[in-house]
Amino acid sequence: xxxxxxxxxxxxxxxxxxxxxxxxxxxxxxxxxxxxxxxxxxxxxxxxxxxxxxxxxxxxxxxxxxxxxxxxxxxxxxxxxxxxxxxxxxxxxxxxxxxxxxxxxxxxxxxxxxxxxxxxxxxxxxxxxxxxxxxxxxxxx
Amino acid sequence: xxxxxxxxxxxxxxxxxxxxxxxxxxxxxxxxxxxxxxxxxxxxxxxxxxxxxxxxxxxxxxxxxxxxxxxxxxxxxxxxxxxxxxxxxxxxxxxxxxxxxxxxxxxxxxxxxxxxxxxxxxxxxxxxxxxxxxxxxxxxxxxxxxxxxxxxxxxxxxxxxxxxxxxxxxxxxxxxxxxxxxxxxxxxxxxxxxxxxxxxxxxxxxxxxxxxxxxxxxxxxxxxxxxxxxxxxxxxxxxxxxxxxxxxxxxxxxxxxxxxxxxxxxxxxxxxxxxxxxxxxxxxxxxxxxxxxxxxxxxxxxxxxxxxxxxxxxxxxxxxxxxxxxxxxxxxxxxxxxxxxxxxxxxxxxxxxxxxxxxxxxxxxxxxxxxxxxxxxxxxxxxxxxxxxxxxxxxxxxxxxxxxxxxxxxxxxxxxxxxxxxxxxxxxxxxxxxxxxxxxxxxxxxxxxxxxxxxxxxxxxxxxxxxxxxxxxxxxx
Numbered sequence: 001x002x003x004x005x006x007x008x009x010x011x012x013x014x015x016x017x018x019x020x021x022x023x024x025x026x027x028x029x030x031x032x033x034x035x036x037x038x039x040x041x042x043x044x045x046x047x048x049x050x051x052x053x054x055x056x057x058x059x060x061x062x063x064x065x066x067x068x069x070x071x072x073x074x075x076x077x078x079x080x081x082x083x084x085x086x087x088x089x090x091x092x093x094x095x096x097x098x099x100x101x102x103x104x105x106x107x108x109x110x111x112x113x114x115x116x117x118x119x120x121x122x123x124x125x126x127x128x129x130x131x132x133x134x135x136x137x138x139x140x141x
Numbered sequence: 142x143x144x145x146x147x148x149x150x151x152x153x154x155x156x157x158x159x160x161x162x163x164x165x166x167x168x169x170x171x172x173x174x175x176x177x178x179x180x181x182x183x184x185x186x187x188x189x190x191x192x193x194x195x196x197x198x199x200x201x202x203x204x205x206x207x208x209x210x211x212x213x214x215x216x217x218x219x220x221x222x223x224x225x226x227x228x229x230x231x232x233x234x235x236x237x238x239x240x241x242x243x244x245x246x247x248x249x250x251x252x253x254x255x256x257x258x259x260x261x262x263x264x265x266x267x268x269x270x271x272x273x274x275x276x277x278x279x280x281x282x283x284x285x286x287x288x289x290x291x292x293x294x295x296x297x298x299x300x301x302x303x304x305x306x307x308x309x310x311x312x313x314x315x316x317x318x319x320x321x322x323x324x325x326x327x328x329x330x331x332x333x334x335x336x337x338x339x340x341x342x343x344x345x346x347x348x349x350x351x352x353x354x355x356x357x358x359x360x361x362x363x364x365x366x367x368x369x370x371x372x373x374x375x376x377x378x379x380x381x382x383x384x385x386x387x388x389x390x391x392x393x394x395x396x397x398x399x400x401x402x403x404x405x406x407x408x409x410x411x412x413x414x415x416x417x418x419x420x421x422x423x424x425x426x427x428x429x430x431x432x433x434x435x436x437x438x439x440x441x442x443x444x445x446x447x448x449x450x451x452x453x454x455x456x457x458x459x460x461x462x463x464x465x466x467x468x469x470x471x472x473x474x475x476x477x478x479x480x481x482x483x484x485x486x487x488x489x490x491x492x493x494x495x496x497x498x499x500x501x502x503x504x505x506x507x508x509x510x511x512x513x514x515x516x517x518x519x520x521x522x523x524x525x526x527x528x529x530x531x532x533x534x535x536x537x538x539x540x541x542x543x544x545x546x547x548x549x550x551x552x553x554x555x556x557x558x559x560x561x562x563x564x565x566x567x568x569x570x571x572x573x574x575x576x577x578x579x580x581x582x583x584x585x586x587x588x589x590x591x592x593x594x595x596x597x598x599x600x601x602x603x604x605x606x607x608x609x610x611x612x613x614x615x616x617x618x
Contacts, residue, residue, distance in 0.1 A: 025357075027234060037150065055232065062234035067199040067206055070228045074149070075204075083150055087231050094235040102233040105197070109151030112233075 003038035003129045003139045005045070005111060012045055017122035019050045020090035020115045029053055029063040029089040031073045032111060033082050038129055038139065043085050043111045049073050062101070063089045086111030086129075093118055096126040098136045106130050111139060144172045144219050147226045155183035169200060169207045170214035172225055187227070197230040238263040238292075244336055248290055256452040262290060266337075268449045271295040271358040273346065273374055275322045277434030278364030278388050278441060280312035285442035287330040287337060291449070294330065295358055297342040298322040305618075309431035346370055348493035351377040362386045362445055364438065368415040369496035375400060375408035376493055379484045384448055388441040392429055393465040395437030398456050398475070399444050402484040405458040410478035410485075415500045433465055515586060517573060517598040519606045526550075532571035536604075537585045542577060546615050548607050556581050559588055568594045575600035575607075577618075 008016075020028040030050040036043040051073075055064035065087065077084050087110060091097075096116040098106075106112060108130040116123040127139040146162045156162055156179055166172035173194060177184035187198045194200060194214060200207045202217065202225055211217040219225070240248070240262060251257040251265075270291050272283050275298040286294055302310075302317045302325055317325040323341035330339045342354065355361060355377050363374045363385055371387075378385040384401040387408060400407045440461075447453045460473040483490040525532070534551040536543060543553055554562050556576070566572070572594060576582040582599045589597040600606075608615040 029231075029233075037153075055234075057234075060235075062232070064230070064232040067201070067228050067230065070199075070231065071201045071204065071206075071226060074147070074226060074228065078147070085150060089233055091235045099233070099235055105230075105232045107151035107229050107231075109154060 003043075003111075003131075003137070005036070005038065005043035005127060005139050005141060007141050008045055008125075008127075012048055013125070016048050016088055016113065017115060017125070019048070020088075020117050021120055021122050023053075023090065024117045024120045025092045026059040027053060027061065027063040027090050027092060028115075028117075029065055029087065031065070031070065031084050032086040032088060032113065033073065033077045033080075034085045035082055036085060037109070038085075038111060042141075043139070045085060045111070046082065048088065049076075060092055086113065088113035088115065090115045090117045090122075096124045098126070098128055103130075103134075103136060106136070108132075112136070142167055142219050142221050142223070145222075145224050146172060146176050147224065149227050149229055151229060152183060152186065152227060155180040155186065167218060168215050169202060169210075169217040169219060169225065170194075172219055173200065173214065199228040199230060201226040201228060238267045240266065241336070244290070247334075247336070251289070257450060261450045261452075264451075265290045265446070265449055266292040268360065269293040269295070269358045270360045270362060270445055270449075271297065271342075271355065272362045272364060273297045273370070274364035274366065275310075275312060275326045276300075276306065276364065276366065277309045277390060277429065277431075278438040279326075280310045281435050281438035282362055282364055282388075282442045282445075283326060283330055284312060284333065285439060286445060287334045287339070289442075289446055290334065290337060291445075293338045293340060293358075295340040295342055295354075296323050296326050296330075297344065297346060297354070298326070299343055299345050309429065309434050311435065346373060348373065348495065351493055352381065355381050355383060358383070360384050360386065360445055360448055362388075362441055364388060364441065368500045371408060372415065372499060373493060373496045376483050376490055378402070379407050379409075380492070386441055386444045386448070388437050390429055390434045390437050391427055393433060395433055395440075395463045395465075396460065397437060397440045397444065397463075398460045399448070401455075401457050402477075406475050406477040407481060407484045409483050410481045411460060411475050413478070413482065430465065436465070437463065515597070515599055516601045518601050519611050522573060522600060522607075523611050530571075532573055533566065534600075535572055535574045535585070536576070537574060537581050538576050538604075542618075545618050546604060546608060548575060548604055551575070556585055559585055563589075563592050563594075566594070568592070570596065572597040573600055574598070575603045578603045578605050 030048050032045045033047040034045040051065045051069050053059050053063045054066040055062040074084055091114060096114040098114060112128045114126045128136045129139050131137040144164055144166055148156055148160055162176055164172050164175035166175050177188055187195055189195050207214055207217050248262050251262055252259050268291055270286055272279050275296050283294055283296060300322050302313045302320050302322055304318050307313055312329055313325050321343055323343045327339045327341050351373055361378050361383055365371060375385055379402040382403055384399060386399050388397045444456055447455050458475055460475050462471045479485050482488060534548060536547055536551040536553045537556040539555055572589060574582040574585045579601060582603060586597050586599045605617055608617045
């Protein structure tokens with residue numbers, strides 16, 4: 001698979017990391033707004049929208065983006081002529097590798113960013129998408 | 142009714158990249174069915190075999206979740222010009238706790254016990270235990286928790302390893318003398334079990350750092366040796382709702398309990414106030430048989446493991462004492478005190494307080510508040526003796542201590558006997574009082590001063606300082 005993205009703008013990445021650090025030790029999650037589809041046109045993430053974590057399980061290990069929130073973000077993106085291109089979440093005190101749970105809940109066509117946060121400090125940031133095989137692959141620039 | 146359906150990015154591939162699709166339908170369900178007609182792949186993606194919208198796809202009518210507008214989507218009508226939005230459910234999370242093949246082999250004796258099994262072992266790996274004190278109790282405690290595979294063990298200790306420690310603190314070796322305890326502890330524990338994380342906290346626990354420190358752990362195990370810290374640990378655990386596995390030792394006796402304010406009494410319920418200073422000596426003064434903390438610290442580890450695994454009967458509401466000499470375990474039933482200052486119905490302690498003040502501790506006696514004039518250094522004493530000065534040197538230690546070492550030409554009056562033996566002395570004479578270090582001699586000095594002995598001095602540092610600086614041929618203990 002050859003999904004690609006434009007390198008994350010510095011301001012976007014900083015905001016994402018700050019949010020992930022702020023939610024530690026819980027998982028942070030949010031939407032990515034921008035353009036592109038990864039294949040015909042590289043993804044360009046222009047904005048992020050931090051989301052509340054609506055998962056009923058342990059928030060240190062699970063996240064769920066509330067549908068109402070998502071609805072609002074979709075509307076906002078549409079009104080500004082852009083799309084929700086994907087989502088991000090953090091892994092507190094875990095590597096940024098996607099879990100089986102991540103994989104089974106992932107949608108082909110979205111860009112997924114996972115940020116590791118170790119003891120409150122953001123670390124590696126992985127950029128992933130679901131390949132036709134159904135497994136995650138790295139998204140290059 | 143002509144309805145527009147907005148297609149989210151992941152589903153556009155099924156409709157030739159279209160961002161929206163127009164359909165004719167009278168209900169939400171009919172609109173979605175019409176959409177599914179466009180593509181078999183799309184139908185499979187968003188509908189189950191029974192033709193219902195899968196629960197990981199939400200559909201919004203305007204700003205409202207359509208599932209909330211009727212008992213089923215077939216009962217939600219749509220009007221001309223309505224807009225339906227498909228929203229894929231987005232969820233995920235961190236990886237599960239996994240055990241490697243090495244770990245499965247390592248813990249095999251755990252995995253085959255019905256009360257543990259691989260689930261329990263994973264729970265151990267996912268748990269975080271903070272051990273306060275890496276001394277007599279902390280040694281067996283941390284060793285057994287590490288061996289059992291507790292995933293993160295925090296060790297709090299500010300001390301360096303001293304030769305007098307190794308008689309009981311089996312976490313350390315002779316070569317560790319002089320090293321910070323947490324460093325030597327980490328090395329030893331990591332060598333025992335490389336699969337776990339040891340976090341060192343070389344710090345004094347205090348009111349301003351305890352809440353943050355404890356917040357990162359699930360269970361606290363208190364192996365400290367002083368009252369201010371015990372109350373500090375207890376209060377923080379109650380406030381943070383974390384269990385406190387408590388143990389203490391003295392000579393041949395030990396105590397264990399689990400203070401979990403959510404399910405039973407806390408330490409303050411049992412001991413609302415600390416004993417008067419001086420009544421409970423530390424190991425340096427009171428002594429302890431080395432194996433005793435080994436036994437009690439292991440019992441402490443047992444209770445921690447039981448709490449994590451959720452098996453057996455934890456010592457909540459039960460205070461167990463062990464007497465090593467007559468080999469008797471005694472159990473006291475303790476109840477939550479409704480008037481407890483920290484865990485009662487109307488608590489007065491809602492944040493960590495000044496525990497030194499609470500325990501009225503300023504050392505068993507403070508050198509500072511007696512003033513300079515009453516102290517005499519070992520060098521001074523030595524000089525005055527050489528110069529032929531006349532005074533009585535009073536040794537107020539226990540007989541068994543005197544057998545180890547003493548300063549030459551001293552009179553022995555054990556502290557407890559002093560009041561009844563004062564009549565043997567002339568209050569006009571000059572007296573210099575000494576003990577092992579300084580604690581008891583200060584108390585003895587007060588006694589002498591009260592009894593009218595105006596010329597009394599305290600030998601600062603006691604026989605220990607004399608053996609260090611004046612006559613190094615003498616043993617220290």
